[in-house]
Amino acid sequence: MTTEAHDQLQKRLKLLQDRFVERAQSDVETLGRFARQIEQQQLSRLGLVECYQLLHRMAGSAGTFGLPKLGAAARSIENQLKPVVEARDRQTDSPDDPIALPADLAMQIHELTELVQKSDVQTKPETADEHSHQVEDAYEGSHGMQVQVMALAHDTGYLSGLMADLQGYGFACDLVSLSESRAAIENLKQRSGATILLCQDSDLADVLRFRTDHIEKNEHRRFPVVGIGRQNTFESLYRVAEQGATAYFSEPLDMPALAERIESLALERGSRPQGRVLIVDDDKELGERYCLVLNNAGMKTKLVSDPTKMMSALSAFEPDIVLMDVQLRAHSGVTLARMIRYEPRWLGLPIVYLSSEDNPEVQLDALAKGADEFLVKPVTDEYLVRSVRIRCYRARQLSDLMNRDSLTGLLKHSLIKQEVERELARCRRSGQFSCVVMLDLDHFKKVNDTWGHGQGDIVIRTLAHLLRNRLRESDTIGRYGGEEFLVVLSDCPIEQAEELIDDIRARFSELVFTSGDDSFQVTMSAGIAAINDFPLASEAIEAADQALYERKQAGRNGVTVYQRQDRDQDD
Template sequence: MSFEDSLEQLKRQFLHALPDKKKQIITLWISLRKNWNAHMLSAVYREVHNLKGSSETFGLSDTKHIVDKLELQLKGLLNAPDPELHTIKELDTLFHQLLQNNMRGQPSPPVVEAQMQQSPYKPAKARHDHHIAIIEDDGNVGAMITKQLREFGFSVQHFLNFTSFLVVQNETPFDLILLDLILPDWTEEALFEAATEFEKNNTRVFVLSSRGDFDMRLLAIRANVSEYFVKPAETTLLVRKIHQSLKMSEKQPLKVLLVDDQQSMVDYFSSLLRSHGLIVKGLSSAEQVLPALEQFEPDLFIFDLYMPEVNGLELAKMIRQLDKYTSSPILVLSSDDTMQNKVSIIQAGSDDLISKQTAPSLFVAQVISRAQRGHDIRSSASRDSLTGLLNHTQILVTARRCYNVARRINSQVCIAMFDLDHFKKVNDTYGHAGGDKVLLAFAHLLQQSLRQTDFTGRYGGEEFMLVLPDMQKPLAIAKLNAIRESFSHIVFVEDGVEFKVTLSGGLVFSDECEEFQDCLLLADKHLYEAKRLGRNQLVFSPSGQD
């Protein structure tokens, strides 16, 4: 369903519920008139204010006109003595107009600008969905590159000529093409022309050539190809360039936690943001926020300013007291975007106040800009600088959280410790540049092989921790064994010398431990047992096979 269709559906639902909402407000007003008190006055004001925000969002101009006057009158009474009789009568008239306005004509549509059709944010394509074509007429060379890339988890197809490749490309386009320039059925000039067209249509082209001279590279530059490799292409460098070119390690979907006591507003803003590729968790109660944070880690918070029991400012202050979210952006929504409110929300630790009548494209642009900043801040603080995986502290925090969740909901999480075999020898023989190349290759393999819901971290040096939530034991064992096996087949090249590296691993499952710390100790014990038994293998408790 498109955003416009979702918006229309939400608008119809809101219109259907509107008469009852107005009657509820009138009932509160009648109760207030009978027994004037500050608590009841605040409740009436809050309901009127909420209706104002909804009216702005859904384009009910007549209703908004009346509610604007009501809100202004009620706001003036919040800190004043009991009202004069003429004030009560003015409010009676306005509430009567509000009730009579129930179904008088259709609301004007909310502003949905042309820019809405072009999302300002596009999340990265799922890494398992990228498809690579290798066009190489030397069957042995093509098969070797295909095998190496498949070890990293890529979907690869090898073609011996350009014509057979085009047949498949025209049906299901590839994301990236590794193109040999010496082919039996097409000239170099024709291949460069084709490469130019592919790049124009967002299919990346890497040239694989036996020639690395200036003239050939210049032709490639003028054809706008993404990368140029002289054969034999080093696999680890090729993999790194593929990740960079396809942006496979960038821009995972941004996540937003939205809280508004009006379900109609939660539905509207959630639908708006989801239509632009963001992941949104919408809540209608402030009390749901802390439990939600155990499983949902937002890049940005959006809170309604006026909510019963707990308002947006109080919620923002509470979030700021959580170490993990001291720098996360917080936006506050309100129909009352006065300077006084803006100052108040900043003093409470929030970043900005956004009016509920903000044009959709501007609202989305502000959310994405700040959410991306929040994501970048969290990422830079939590990532290992070399591999891009979670650092020691963050992978431990993540593993503990996943363990606690699994125990609470009677689910399963696998925690694995991996260590590169004889890594000191790699550094001593091939230098730290060679060692870093191996570490990066393993990080790329993990990113390519695991789900987006899994977690990987560099535990320290050549040791890594993997956390696989909600995965059955046999599947987790098979998956991690496949990673170990694939890594053992990767060929590294340093100063013209080829070498391979293997892995040892220790696995533990959450139902094997009474405490999280017990899981760490058992995983470490299994890892050292794998080393003792000869390396290049996984060790886990016999119950891990159940």
């Protein structure tokens, strides 16, 4: 985060804090009136409920805004009122009937005024922890930004051939001597994408020491280390694992397996989920603070202060997770969670309660009625970010299991077709030019028949890896069926699309696959169509498929662009 952005964030958080203090002063004045009614034994049931709700809200938010003593005092009074409120809810007398409460309760409420007036607002620590944010910046995933592999060695000659091979898989590769540590550090400082370190097992101890002393210590960034060695015994594997290597491969190297592991490490460690978080909280200042903190950590948020608008917000925003208070004035978070589960599409949506309720029995009862987790207010910014990020990541993992092809990790057939429809709608709104590409592996049946289906799967996965590493994050990739792939190139003119896909084709054709002592190569063909040229997404897909067919007829291992007859006539 830049200094300017950091200062702007702190300024906005300070404004929210000032708004909360103003509101707290107003709330304690209202509570003071309730205290006088308690002293005079004139507090009605409606007044009791309103007093309890104000205390509940104050208990949950005061600590977050730098007034922990006020929050603790409000929670103490809230806990004393809670059994009275629950008892009155079960009675049938008039809501205007006065309620007798101990006078010392009124005194405790009066003392809240002094806490607001006398308490110094505590300065909050750095929000969303800039240290952790830098760690996240070291990994931005592999799709949309090339995965970078840095090999570190005392003798760089041993790894030079391997790095050349890895470049063919679409990775950005550098080979650096351990004696040139300053150059290696400067190189890493300039990297913003996912970076994997690679070394020989004989250099592993030095590389791990270098990583700890010169990279993580100074840069607050973590990099997985992949070891390469000649032995594959229990003792050698145990030694490498004990030293701390993230992964290990022995010679002869299985290049597709190594490439797949490097990419999976980039995705696992580098996945920075752009989580979508719906926050349901009637405390507007607190909800806005949660939004600021989570937005700063790279997540998208939407705040719903009116629970009656929650269901429409769910459909419009399509969140990965819901954060919700248990008590929202006239509405119950437990009941709202049950309502969400009425919709089949939201049965798997994680719901996390954010509440000042600290009674374990009440928490378990609430969880049993539709939610997944319970976070007790006040919650620190760092804990909030980490908790939400973990749950968003898990939600995305579950979504991927349902929506992505198990062999390649790409979108399934129906979903990639939907992406073409979305892109067509986007083109109409913005006037941008986009393309759809149909790719197919040449003579793939011969690969399966000659080398076996296991080798065929490796070929398919390798092409999927190459596509992810060479395409942008804004592009979408799907497995259309068998050895066919469908790609949506967003905001990409047809000439640029042809050049990009032909580069991928050329790189793929140079890859060498091994089976025992034998080796083989595979080529691919592609057809491209401009999405804007068609009224329906299905017609654009058919056009790309037609271009692919023409490519196959004219000779494989190439790229053909679909030409519309009417466009030719216009020219």
